[in-house]
Amino acid sequence: MSTMSTGTFVGLLAICAVAQCQLFDALYTYVLGKAAGTTIPMTSSNQPVNVSIGMSLIHLTSLNSKSGDAELEVWMNFGWTDTRLSWDPTTFNDTTVIRLPASRIWNPDVLLFKGHTSSPETLTQVDNRGGVMYMPPTTLKTWCYVGNYTSDGSVTCRLKYGSWAYDVSVLNVVESSNEVDLSNYDSDGTEWELTEQKVERKVTHYACCSYTDVVFSLTFKEKGRRNSVWNIFD
Incomplete structure (x- = not known):
């Protein structure tokens, strides 16, 4: 170190x-x-690094009801503690919060498992105790479940995030909220209405170890679509 x-x-x-x-x-x-640098801030062999994750939905850019291809604009929200980044505020003009480039500090390898993401590098917010908040604007490209589209006009996107390399004994992923933040959601310009959303943390057990992930589920329904079995003849 x-x-x-x-x-x-x-x-x-x-x-x-x-x-x-x-x-x-x-x-x-x-x-x-x-x-x-890139060393995980684990302070004890029996105390994993907790990484909280949340999502703010901004816009549904596109959604194909046949293929399930979707593109969404979101703000991801990651939080963790790295005590190596801590300081005594009284030594530094009583400063308690600074912003640091994400590329200059350790970042959790929490990724979208199904699809691709792209985001510009933004600054992290770090407090004097080593608490880090990283909220990059992100474009998500994924595949959604279209099996219910014929019957009720709905498509469900399940966005699963988890650590790619670390099991739960080293890195523990937790949800920051049981809901997707919709306070900045803009539905203008899309033919889809958001009808359901939820956030779930899951644990997957393997012979060697266990991994945690957080799944953001978003269900969209085509605007004006009727809930009727007769839709299959439309």
């Missing part, structure tokens, strides 16, 4: 005093000097 000695830190503050460093310069250098 990379560390910064007391002498080096005092010297940094002295340099900043002479060079008139910006408000956060010393703090950023101090925190990133301890970040330890």
Whole structure:
């Protein structure tokens, strides 16, 4: 693990005093000097790193009722604790929150299992205790279940997120809420209406170990579609 000695830190503050460093310069250098890159912040062999995950639905860009191909715009919300990123606020102008590039600190390998995601790199929010919140705007491309479309005009998208490499003894994925956040959802420009949504955490057991995941389920119904078995003749 990379560390910064007391002498080096005092010297940094002295340099900043002479060079008139910006408000956060010393703090950023101090925190990133301890970040330890891609090493998982596990402090005990019997205490996994808890990673909370949530989703804010922004827009359903497209949905094909025959193939199930779908594209959605969402804001993902990941939260975890990395005590290596902590600091004493009294030493740094009583600063309790900073923003750091996600690429400069450890990130959980929590991925969408079915489909593809793309998002620009955004800043993480880090508090002085090492709590990290990462909320990247994300484009999801996935495949949804269309088996109910013929009968009731609905399509269900199940978006499963979990760790790709770590079992639950090392990384534990938990839901931050039992609902998808819809406060910023924009349904304009789409022929689909969101009728149901839920969030579930699941544990899958294997012979070697167990893995956790969080599934976001979104059910869309074609606007104006009638709930009738006679739809099969439409």
